[in-house]
Amino acid sequence: KLYLVFFNPVRPGGQANAEDITYRELIDRPKIKALCRKDGEVVRALDPMGTPSKPLHRCSIPVADDPDAVVIPKRTPNAIVKNLSYITVDKRDKDSPPLFGGRQTWKQREESFKLNATMKVHCGFMKNSGADMDAVDVEYIQKCKFVVASGIFDGYDAPHQPSNISLRSQKLFCFLMVVDEVSFDFIEQNVTVKVDSAGGKWVGIWRLVTLHRPPFDEPRRNGKVPKILTHRLFPQAWYSIWIDGKMELMVDPLLILERYLWRGKYTFAVAVHKHHRSIYEEGDAIKRRKRYARPLVDLQMKIYYHEGMEPWDETKRMPSDIPEGAVLIREHTTITDLFSCLWFNEVNLFTPRDQLSFGYVAHRLGDALKFFMFPNCEYNSLFILHRHTREHSSKVEWAKTIDEILKKGLKESRGGLGLWTPYPADLSSVELPAVKRTSQAS
Numbered sequence: 001k002l003y004l005v006f007f008n009p010v011r012p013g014g015q016a017n018a019e020d021i022t023y024r025e026l027i028d029r030p031k032i033k034a035l036c037r038k039d040g041e042v043v044r045a046l047d048p049m050g051t052p053s054k055p056l057h058r059c060s061i062p063v064a065d066d067p068d069a070v071v072i073p074k075r076t077p078n079a080i081v082k083n084l085s086y087i088t089v090d091k092r093d094k095d096s097p098p099l100f101g102g103r104q105t106w107k108q109r110e111e112s113f114k115l116n117a118t119m120k121v122h123c124g125f126m127k128n129s130g131a132d133m134d135a136v137d138v139e140y141i142q143k144c145k146f147v148v149a150s151g152i153f154d155g156y157d158a159p160h161q162p163s164n165i166s167l168r169s170q171k172l173f174c175f176l177m178v179v180d181e182v183s184f185d186f187i188e189q190n191v192t193v194k195v196d197s198a199g200g201k202w203v204g205i206w207r208l209v210t211l212h213r214p215p216f217d218e219p220r221r222n223g224k225v226p227k228i229l230t231h232r233l234f235p236q237a238w239y240s241i242w243i244d245g246k247m248e249l250m251v252d253p254l255l256i257l258e259r260y261l262w263r264g265k266y267t268f269a270v271a272v273h274k275h276h277r278s279i280y281e282e283g284d285a286i287k288r289r290k291r292y293a294r295p296l297v298d299l300q301m302k303i304y305y306h307e308g309m310e311p312w313d314e315t316k317r318m319p320s321d322i323p324e325g326a327v328l329i330r331e332h333t334t335i336t337d338l339f340s341c342l343w344f345n346e347v348n349l350f351t352p353r354d355q356l357s358f359g360y361v362a363h364r365l366g367d368a369l370k371f372f373m374f375p376n377c378e379y380n381s382l383f384i385l386h387r388h389t390r391e392h393s394s395k396v397e398w399a400k401t402i403d404e405i406l407k408k409g410l411k412e413s414r415g416g417l418g419l420w421t422p423y424p425a426d427l428s429s430v431e432l433p434a435v436k437r438t439s440q441a442s
Helices: 023-028 030-035 106-112 135-141 167-172 181-190 219-228 253-262 279-288 294-306 334-349 354-368 376-381 402-407
Strands: 041-043 056-058 083-087 118-122 146-152 173-180 201-203 206-212 239-243 247-249 268-272 323-331 371-374 383-385
Touching (some): 118 334, 135 173, 167 173, 167 253, 173 181, 206 219, 219 334, 219 354, 239 253, 253 323, 279 354, 294 402, 323 334, 334 354
Parallel strands (some): 146 173, 146 239, 173 206, 268 371
Antiparallel strands (some): 041 056, 239 323, 268 323
């Protein structure tokens, strides 16, 4: 095991000692890099206030040795769903503005889970509903077949440059950082943004793609657009790797695709959650940590339980119903794209806590999509996690009752509307399964 302890290198008087070393310099040293690839590593750090963070269990990732030697396979043929198209016109009253996720009915939602060779579903991006890109970015992404995507909304993060990227991957991949206007202004004020001859904006390897007219009230919901609907935002992409904006990628993306998709012939890969396996345990943790309004989390969980979503146990086909959703690795086949659409529709209808709906959608699709849920210790070895520039806070997260949400005007106007639309069944007798808290994080 390796324990790395970092202190703020600036002393109280403002003077840095010549022997002090920064975190970045330390991990760049070859000996440290070699040690960091050993199994069972634990990294522990001190933040500037001197508070120790929780240790991250990291393990070696069995990636190929050389990105140049990786053979890119033929794309996976579309088998079950051969043709997938999208509803793009929101059915609404004359005076109502279009909603980005559309006004999906409960019947349409149910039909969308029934697999057919040809399907047409809601999948965001209703006409004139927001999330508009500049023409120069629309033109640029037409060439992007291999994508590393990330996103920053409401100025919560600053771009972190990936490390260990081969020349082959630098040429093969588009590194696309999706931002809103608030975040672009924040980035421009704090780091150097270069503008190319065509008008494209860059921070290091990242191409900044600005989304104008945010489609949701909540920054967290806006962040789900590039994260979950990567195939809609970048429709030419064959493969994509999503990483959250607070993360610094440490592994060559071509090696990631080879390890997590091509080697096992998967089309979707995501890590298992560090602590939880059941959506009901995750929902309980969200309520206790005040990450969204308690009664609305309960309502979503009651709907899922009523619709047959049992708590996770060892007999289920997936190793967990809860993913570590900050890294998503996808080949954009029709069934993968359909899963992303249905996942987004649940986030749009209910709470923005996407980990609650991931397992539900996987449950509804059954064996149609071949997931690879890989160990959490490998997930921790893919990146360095940085702190947000500030913590997100929304008043609705602290609400304890429906009346409190209504009286204080905390109801979102463009998302989560399924929570306020009468459900076509009586949920009054539904009791959520008991939750056994299996970790301190719960």
